[in-house]
Amino acid sequence: MSRLDQQMAFLTEVDRLKSVLRATTLCDGSRMENSAEHSWHIALYALVLAEHAETPLDTAKVIKMLLLHDLVEIDAGDAPVFGTHDTEALAVQEQAAAIRIFGLLPDDQAQAFRALWDEFEANESPEAQFAKSIDRMQPPMQNLASGGGSWIDYDVTQNMFETRIGPKINTGAPKIWAWLQPKVAAFFAGRG
Amino acid sequence: MSRLDQQMAFLTEVDRLKSVLRATTLCDGSRMENSAEHSWHIALYALVLAEHAETPLDTAKVIKMLLLHDLVEIDAGDAPVFGTHDTEALAVQEQAAAIRIFGLLPDDQAQAFRALWDEFEANESPEAQFAKSIDRMQPPMQNLASGGGSWIDYDVTQNMFETRIGPKINTGAPKIWAWLQPKVAAFFAGRG
Numbered sequence: 441m442s443r444l445d446q447q448m449a450f451l452t453e454v455d456r457l458k459s460v461l462r463a464t465t466l467c468d469g470s471r472m473e474n475s476a477e478h479s480w481h482i483a484l485y486a487l488v489l490a491e492h493a494e495t496p497l498d499t500a501k502v503i504k505m506l507l508l509h510d511l512v513e514i515d516a517g518d519a520p521v522f523g524t525h526d527t528e529a530l531a532v533q534e535q536a537a538a539i540r541i542f543g544l545l546p547d548d549q550a551q552a553f554r555a556l557w558d559e560f561e562a563n564e565s566p567e568a569q570f571a572k573s574i575d576r577m578q579p580p581m582q583n584l585a586s587g588g589g590s591w592i593d594y595d596v597t598q599n600m601f602e603t604r605i606g607p608k609i610n611t612g613a614p615k616i617w618a619w620l621q622p623k624v625a626a627f628f629a630g631r632g
Numbered sequence: 633m634s635r636l637d638q639q640m641a642f643l644t645e646v647d648r649l650k651s652v653l654r655a656t657t658l659c660d661g662s663r664m665e666n667s668a669e670h671s672w673h674i675a676l677y678a679l680v681l682a683e684h685a686e687t688p689l690d691t692a693k694v695i696k697m698l699l700l701h702d703l704v705e706i707d708a709g710d711a712p713v714f715g716t717h718d719t720e721a722l723a724v725q726e727q728a729a730a731i732r733i734f735g736l737l738p739d740d741q742a743q744a745f746r747a748l749w750d751e752f753e754a755n756e757s758p759e760a761q762f763a764k765s766i767d768r769m770q771p772p773m774q775n776l777a778s779g780g781g782s783w784i785d786y787d788v789t790q791n792m793f794e795t796r797i798g799p800k801i802n803t804g805a806p807k808i809w810a811w812l813q814p815k816v817a818a819f820f821a822g823r824g
C-alpha cells in the first residue's frame with residue numbers, strides 16, 4: 441500500500457464515528473448527538489474559547505486533540521459520564537482501539553496521532569486540560585438548551601453534577617466554569 | 633451581554649449545522665451525512681493529507697477554515713454540487729448568513745472568522761485552495777465507499793465528474809487527484 445492508500449483507508453474507516461451515538465441530544469432535542477459532529481462542535485468551542493484559558497495555549501494542538509479524541513469510540517463505544525461501566529475493561533478496549541485505528545496510518549502519523557491522544561488522556565499539559573474541560577462543558581450546554589437531556593435520562597442531581605463534572609471543567613477552564621455553574625444551578629433549582 | 637455570553641450564544645446557534653443534510657451518505661450508505669460531521673471529517677482529511685499539498689501549508693489555518701466553511705448553510709442550506717440552484721440568489725443568502733451568524737460573536741472574533749471564510753471562498757491562497765480541494769474530494773470518497781451515493785441520485789456520468797469536480801480537486805491537491813481519478817474512472821467503467 442502506498443502512503444496515500446494508508447491515509448485514505450484511515451479516513452474512510454473513521455467515517456464510522458458518525459454512527460456512534462452519545463447520551464446527549466442536539467440543542468433542539470430532536471435526536472441523539474453522534475461523536476463525529478460532537479468532535480466538530482468542541483473543536484469550534486476550543487477555537488472560540490481558548491482565550492479564556494489560564495495560560496496561553498497552542499490552540500492548534502488543542503483542536504487537533506479534539507478532532508482525534510473520540511476515535512477510539514469506533515471500537516470501544518461511548519461511555520456516558522453518568523452511566524455505569526467497567527472502567528478497567530473500557531480502558532483495555534480503548535487501548536486496543538487506538539492501536540488498530542491509528543495503526544491504519546503510515547507509521548510516523550500513527551505515532552504522532554497516538555502521542556496527541558495519549559497527551560489528551562494524561563490530562564497534564566495545559567492544552568490537554570483545556571481540551572478535557574471543553575469536552576466536559578459541551579454536554580451541559582446541550583442539556584441547558586434542550587431542557588435537561590441526559591440529566592433527566594440519567595436522574596442527575598445538581599449535587600452529582602457539581603461533584604462529578606464541575607471540578608473537571610474547573611481544572612482547565614475555571615473562567616468558563618464560573619460562567620456555567622450558576623446557569624446549571626438555576627436549571628436544577630427550577631426543577632425543584 | 634458579556635464576551636462569554638456572546639461566544640456561548642454563537643456556539644449554541646451553530647449546533648443547527650448538525651441538522652443540515654447533504655447530498656452524500658455515510659460510507660456505509662445507512663443515512664444522509666450532515667454538514668457538521670462532514671466538517672469534522674474534512675478537518676481530519678486536512679490534518680492527514682496536508683503533506684501532499686504543492687507548497688508547505690499553514691495546516692492550522694486550513695483546519696480552522698474547514699471548521700467554519702459550512703456555517704452559512706444554517707441559513708442558506710446545502711446546495712448539492714450536481715443539483716440545480718440559482719447561484720446568485722444563493723450567494724446573497726450566504727452573505728446574509730455570514731453577517732448574522734459570525735455577528736453573534738464579539739466583534740474581533742466575528743471579523744477574524746469572517747476573514748477566514750472570505751479567504752476560503754476567494755480560493756486564492758494556498759490554504760484556501762487546498763481546503764476547497766479537500767472539500768471536493770471527500771464526497772467522491774463517500775460515494776466510492778457506499779457504491780455510488782449522490783452520483784446515482786443525480787445521474788452523474790464520468791464525464792460530468794471529470795469536467796466539474798476533477799479540476800477543482802486538481803487545483804489545490806494534484807497529487808490527491810492523481811490518486812483518486814483512476815478509482816473514480818474504474819467505478820464508472822464498472823457501471824458500463
Ligand SMILES: [Ca+2]
Nearest residue numbers: 670701702767
Ligand atoms: Ca463542504
